[in-house]
Amino acid sequence: MASIEGTIxxxxxxxxxxxxxxxxxxIDARAKVLVALVFILSVVSFDRYALTALFPFFLYPAVVLxxxxxxxxxxxxxxxxxxxxxxxxxMLNPLFDREVMVRLGPFDISGGWVSCASIVVRAILTIxxxxxxxxxxxFPEICRALERLGVPQxxxxxLLFLYRYIFVxxxxxxxxxxxxxxxxxxxxxxxxxxYGSLVGHLLLRTWMRADRIHMSMLARGFTGEFHALxxxxxxxxxxxxxxxxxxxxxxxxxxxxxxxxxxxxxxAPP
Amino acid sequence: MxxxxxxxxxxxxxxxxxASSSAIAYCSAKVRKELDERKVPLMGVxxxxxxxxxxINFSIPGTGSSGHxxxxxxxxxxxxxxxxxxxxxxxLIVQALFFAxxxxxxxxxxxxxxxxxxxxxxxxxxxxxxAGERPSxxxxxxxxxxxxxxxxxxxxFAVVLETVSSGITSLPFWTFVVLMQPIHLVIGIVxxxxxxxxxxxxxxxxxxxxQGPVETRPVAGHSLRNVLLAFLAAAVLTGGVVSWFASxxxxxxxxxxxxxxxxxxxxxxxxxxxxxxxALQETIAFLxxxxxxxxxxAKSENPGAEGGANPGGGARKEEGGRLGTSISGIxxxxxxxxxxxxxxxLLKRRSQAA
Numbered sequence: 001m002a003s004i005e006g007t008i009x010x011x012x013x014x015x016x017x018x019x020x021x022x023x024x025x026x027i028d029a030r031a032k033v034l035v036a037l038v039f040i041l042s043v044v045s046f047d048r049y050a051l052t053a054l055f056p057f058f059l060y061p062a063v064v065l066x067x068x069x070x071x072x073x074x075x076x077x078x079x080x081x082x083x084x085x086x087x088x089x090x091m092l093n094p095l096f097d098r099e100v101m102v103r104l105g106p107f108d109i110s111g112g113w114v115s116c117a118s119i120v121v122r123a124i125l126t127i128x129x130x131x132x133x134x135x136x137x138x139f140p141e142i143c144r145a146l147e148r149l150g151v152p153q154x155x156x157x158x159l160l161f162l163y164r165y166i167f168v169x170x171x172x173x174x175x176x177x178x179x180x181x182x183x184x185x186x187x188x189x190x191x192x193x194x195y196g197s198l199v200g201h202l203l204l205r206t207w208m209r210a211d212r213i214h215m216s217m218l219a220r221g222f223t224g225e226f227h228a229l230x231x232x233x234x235x236x237x238x239x240x241x242x243x244x245x246x247x248x249x250x251x252x253x254x255x256x257x258x259x260x261x262x263x264x265x266x267x268a269p270p
Numbered sequence: 271m272x273x274x275x276x277x278x279x280x281x282x283x284x285x286x287x288x289a290s291s292s293a294i295a296y297c298s299a300k301v302r303k304e305l306d307e308r309k310v311p312l313m314g315v316x317x318x319x320x321x322x323x324x325x326i327n328f329s330i331p332g333t334g335s336s337g338h339x340x341x342x343x344x345x346x347x348x349x350x351x352x353x354x355x356x357x358x359x360x361x362l363i364v365q366a367l368f369f370a371x372x373x374x375x376x377x378x379x380x381x382x383x384x385x386x387x388x389x390x391x392x393x394x395x396x397x398x399x400x401a402g403e404r405p406s407x408x409x410x411x412x413x414x415x416x417x418x419x420x421x422x423x424x425x426x427f428a429v430v431l432e433t434v435s436s437g438i439t440s441l442p443f444w445t446f447v448v449l450m451q452p453i454h455l456v457i458g459i460v461x462x463x464x465x466x467x468x469x470x471x472x473x474x475x476x477x478x479x480x481q482g483p484v485e486t487r488p489v490a491g492h493s494l495r496n497v498l499l500a501f502l503a504a505a506v507l508t509g510g511v512v513s514w515f516a517s518x519x520x521x522x523x524x525x526x527x528x529x530x531x532x533x534x535x536x537x538x539x540x541x542x543x544x545x546x547x548x549a550l551q552e553t554i555a556f557l558x559x560x561x562x563x564x565x566x567x568a569k570s571e572n573p574g575a576e577g578g579a580n581p582g583g584g585a586r587k588e589e590g591g592r593l594g595t596s597i598s599g600i601x602x603x604x605x606x607x608x609x610x611x612x613x614x615x616l617l618k619r620r621s622q623a624a
Contacts, residue, residue, distance in 0.1 A: 173325055
């Protein structure tokens with residue numbers, strides 16, 4: 001991450017995308033959370049050399065991007081940021097797994113390279129599923145969905161608190177950090193000593209802020225739960241969304257559609 | 271130290287999900303019982319504070335590099351184990367959803383690795399034992415470093431175990447351990463010093479904040495046992511169920527679906543979606559040699575070959591059969607990608623026009 005401010009902006013952008021008004025945004029969050037989980041489970045359940053069988057799964061992120069009217073370049077960039085990590089882990093596979101698995105004309109491709117590529121494809125699919133879930137749902141909605149799916153209320157409520165104050169506190173942190181950087185010279189004063197008291201002060205202010213927040217919430221009749229403005233319900237549309245995608249994922253999991261298509265075109269036995 | 275979905279198998283991910291969610295349920299009940307109604311907002315706001323603190327870097331003397339706070343131990347010292355565990359879990363959820371730090375399936379693993387060890391092992395058994403009731407600066411520093419190192423090393427070891435037993439990476443167990451442990455020893459020492467710096471600042475400025483969790487909380491031995499028992503029960507239960515379904519066949523999902531529907535999926539054409547697909551495939555596929563089942567049989571002859579750290583010949587045999595089919599697989603894969611791209615593009619055009 002380049003700068004704190006940049007990170008915060010990036011964070012806010014994703015939060016704002018979730019306020020879109022497409023049909024996909026209006027579907028009950030529970031359906032979307034469950035579909036994302038089924039998707040991820042189907043993708044990671046492939047064996048380690050699966051590669052082309054994973055390609056049809058790109059259909060899900062593509063459709064969600066399109067129907068949710070989300071900016072593709074933003075998500076592609078966000079996912080691309082994490083590819084180096086996936087690649088770094090995957091690159092170790094070719095070192096340990098050298099047996100030839102695929103022959104393409106003069107080139108021999110070892111199992112390690114295939115599984116490395118598989119790790120990268122998995123990473124792209126699972127990361128984009130998580131980011132797109134937030135992009136079409138929004139974090140507060142996801143929290144409420146979790147609560148209605150059985151997550152304990154204490155946990156869900158403090159998750160909502162956390163989310164509300166991330167923006168306030170990260171901005172405060174960014175200001176303190178910038179002030180410290182402006183006062184340092186040649187890298188002096190950026191060490192653990194000043195960091196300890198800087199973060200300590202931030203912590204004390206946070207603590208007192210939490211007290212004030214709680215008191216003013218009590219004064220306004222807070223009883224330990226948040227209420228949604230529009231209570232959404234799990235209707236036929238949601239059921240269709242959930243079952244439709246799940247059925248597709250299971251079919252794609254059991255049949256290698258890529259290979260079927262390829263054998264139709266090339267005429268070779270699959 | 272965040273694990274990613276890409277390296278996890280569903281069995282490991284699911285087991286850790288069960289373990290972590292039962293711990294969350296237990297800790298939520300515990301926090302609820304404390305009847306300290308200030309606590310829930312405080313937990314949320316401190317979680318947000320951790321985000322802010324993690325974004326601020328400090329320079330590490332003598333290396334020219336910079337680091338940032340992890341914060342698991344700090345939260346535990348401030349809030350006590352149960353509340354801290356919930357807050358760490360929430361921070362990880364936000365990180366997974368917004369920053370793609372660790373995936374959704376990996377959440378169970380990450381919550382366990384980064385939350386359980388600092389909150390229920392390092393804090394009660396190391397930090398509290400060393401720091402004592404009225405800690406001095408030196409004691410706080412020593413206790414924090416020891417606890418942070420222990421927590422991180424245990425967490426890193428858990429990462430190795432979870433990754434290797436998932437069997438997606440080919441990295442051998444010991445190589446992975448040797449790669450992970452020294453790095454996390456260093457990270458742990460730095461984390462310990464930073465935690466000590468913040469804690470001793472708070473201790474000087476507002477000592478009552480730190481005495482809160484220390485005094486009201488009974489010794490953690492009893493509660494730790496309960497948490498451990500819950501973890502163990504959940505892990506054994508899910509692990510047992512999942513591995514029973516998945517045993518002997520690396521393609522666990524396929525196998526368990528056949529089991530659940532009660533039919534060998536290939537023997538029942540005309541039955542549901544599978545049957546329709548099989549029929550469809552029989553009509554459009556001009557490929558008599560195609561047999562999905564052959565490869566499944568080859569796999570089940572060699573149980574566990576997939577899961578081992580050293581991929582044996584079992585998986586190979588089947589892969590050898592795939593060699594000839596690779597061309598059509600690659601061509602088909604490219605076609606699929608093009609179709610997917612076109613579908614997304616057209617849908618986008620339509621939804622923008624609407």
